[in-house]
Amino acid sequence: MTFVRLARLDEHWLLAAMLPPLHGAIWGGFGSALSRSLMLAHLGLFLLWQPIWRSDERLDPKTAAAFIVFAFAFVAWMSGWLVFLWLLVLIGLIGGRVFVDRRERLAYGVALFVLVGELVIGTTSQAFSVPLPADVERLFYVGLLLTPLLLLTIPVPKRPAEQPVDLFHALTAATLTAVLALGALLVMYRTGESYPVAVLQTLVGIAAFLFAMSWLLTPRPGFSGLGQLWTRYLLNVGSPFEQWLARLAHAARQHSEPEPFLEAAMSQLANLPWVEGCAWTSPAGEGRAGRETRYANPLPGEELSVTLYTRRSPGPALLLHAKLLSQVIGFFYAAKRAQRALARQAHLQAIHETGARVTHDIKNLLQSLYMMGTVLQETDPRRAGEAHALVRRQLPHLTHRLQLALDKLRSPGETSSGVELGSLQAWWRELADRHAADGVAFAGGVAVDRDLPVDFLDSVTENLIENARVKRQAEPGIEVRVTLVDDGATLRLSVCDTGTPVPPAVAASLFREPVDSKSGLGIGLFQAARQAEGLGYRLALTRNEPGAVCFELSGG
Numbered sequence: 001m002t003f004v005r006l007a008r009l010d011e012h013w014l015l016a017a018m019l020p021p022l023h024g025a026i027w028g029g030f031g032s033a034l035s036r037s038l039m040l041a042h043l044g045l046f047l048l049w050q051p052i053w054r055s056d057e058r059l060d061p062k063t064a065a066a067f068i069v070f071a072f073a074f075v076a077w078m079s080g081w082l083v084f085l086w087l088l089v090l091i092g093l094i095g096g097r098v099f100v101d102r103r104e105r106l107a108y109g110v111a112l113f114v115l116v117g118e119l120v121i122g123t124t125s126q127a128f129s130v131p132l133p134a135d136v137e138r139l140f141y142v143g144l145l146l147t148p149l150l151l152l153t154i155p156v157p158k159r160p161a162e163q164p165v166d167l168f169h170a171l172t173a174a175t176l177t178a179v180l181a182l183g184a185l186l187v188m189y190r191t192g193e194s195y196p197v198a199v200l201q202t203l204v205g206i207a208a209f210l211f212a213m214s215w216l217l218t219p220r221p222g223f224s225g226l227g228q229l230w231t232r233y234l235l236n237v238g239s240p241f242e243q244w245l246a247r248l249a250h251a252a253r254q255h256s257e258p259e260p261f262l263e264a265a266m267s268q269l270a271n272l273p274w275v276e277g278c279a280w281t282s283p284a285g286e287g288r289a290g291r292e293t294r295y296a297n298p299l300p301g302e303e304l305s306v307t308l309y310t311r312r313s314p315g316p317a318l319l320l321h322a323k324l325l326s327q328v329i330g331f332f333y334a335a336k337r338a339q340r341a342l343a344r345q346a347h348l349q350a351i352h353e354t355g356a357r358v359t360h361d362i363k364n365l366l367q368s369l370y371m372m373g374t375v376l377q378e379t380d381p382r383r384a385g386e387a388h389a390l391v392r393r394q395l396p397h398l399t400h401r402l403q404l405a406l407d408k409l410r411s412p413g414e415t416s417s418g419v420e421l422g423s424l425q426a427w428w429r430e431l432a433d434r435h436a437a438d439g440v441a442f443a444g445g446v447a448v449d450r451d452l453p454v455d456f457l458d459s460v461t462e463n464l465i466e467n468a469r470v471k472r473q474a475e476p477g478i479e480v481r482v483t484l485v486d487d488g489a490t491l492r493l494s495v496c497d498t499g500t501p502v503p504p505a506v507a508a509s510l511f512r513e514p515v516d517s518k519s520g521l522g523i524g525l526f527q528a529a530r531q532a533e534g535l536g537y538r539l540a541l542t543r544n545e546p547g548a549v550c551f552e553l554s555g556g
Helices: 002-009 011-027 033-049 061-076 080-095 102-127 134-153 167-191 195-217 226-235 241-254 258-270 316-378 381-410 424-434 454-474 504-508 523-534
Strands: 275-282 285-290 295-299 305-310 421-423 440-446 451-453 480-486 491-497 537-545 548-555
Touching: 011 033, 011 102, 011 134, 033 061, 080 102, 080 167, 102 134, 102 167, 102 195, 167 195, 241 258, 241 316, 258 275, 258 285, 258 305, 258 316, 295 316, 305 316, 421 424, 421 454, 424 440, 424 451, 424 454, 424 480, 451 454, 454 480, 454 491, 454 523, 454 548, 523 537, 523 548
Parallel strands: 440 480
Antiparallel strands: 275 285, 275 305, 295 305, 421 451, 480 491, 491 548, 537 548
């Protein structure tokens, strides 16, 4: 057990121990008892070294029995061709290993050199009865026997984790080695040269071919390389991929709704040369295009499931290509559905915000009407003329505000209310007159009269005054003061009261989102702050302490 654990940690030692028995089995003569015994020992060491099964797992009885049967059958019918194929398997397993450390690549490169030498010189010459010069045979016999000892001198790091085998690299290494051996035989019989010379000639030819392919596959200025052509071929299996995408994008621009786009996209898919028809299932229903065949290829998806009908059974590459095309259509379709959902949500949000804003404006209008009615009821009959004059002055203003609220209801999210310009001085005077009986103090004034968005100023100021008035009902005795400072370039309008401060939790999100509050603060200030930002103003809570709570609107 200790030996097996150590062998798993130092598998290059196992590799060094596995190669000499293989060398003895090949050079000891096929069919002899010594050759079969050495091959059996080699297969046992291979089972400890192999990279196919994880080293930390136990082999199940069926797998172990199958390998034992294979080993004894291999030894019983051992021949040159079996050893030739077995060496190709070993070359593929070693050549396909994926390494990160440079010392590991060096160690397995030495092992790969030994295996290639065993196949090309030892096995091929014996399997095809090719005579070798005595000095060449002696050189390779001794060299291939001693070379595995180099593995013991390479300090490969110990890693118990498994190392994967790349299938493409494994097939490439095994194929090139087989081409080298068989090509050398062909050159020898064709030219009459000795086998070692034919091996060298074949090796030079393969090296020249690999160099030419690497040169052609490498992009350079003015030449993109054959790699791009290969990639383009993979993406154009059965259809011009770029042209199909261009037509799909055109259909996406032409149809704004998801269902008409899906029908157009599926019609394009059914018009491909290797496709006869298709059927699909989407959240909106089912559809068909083209005709059905007996070759149905289901392509499931999250929102869109497609069944593709082809003229003949498609191969794996074509089926993967079809799945890619259906996924592209699915992504476009999902984007169209999301776009429609966002448009509906934006429309509903505009209606909601407009309704909330109009409700707040109508609340202020009703409050103003209530104050006017209170003034008329409480005015001394001897001063009724002054009260009626005040009402006549305010009614046009209230009518105008009511008309603006109706305009918002007619076109949610599209009104331009709040940007009508008017005299700042006249607006300030009318504001003070409207609230003369409310117990609201007004201070400051206009240095230079100019035109500003008075409807917006009126909406924000009425909102702040109304909040202060509601607060005064809960806290009798507090004072409310409205201050205007305008020097012709910058406007500063503040509404202050002497009540309790706004709670910190409410103040933190007062202008960023609607908040719940018994004092009336919430949606009105949120909408006022958004409107102020759109017009280049800023609404903020500048002071929030007991006896001094101030909201200020500032801007140009």
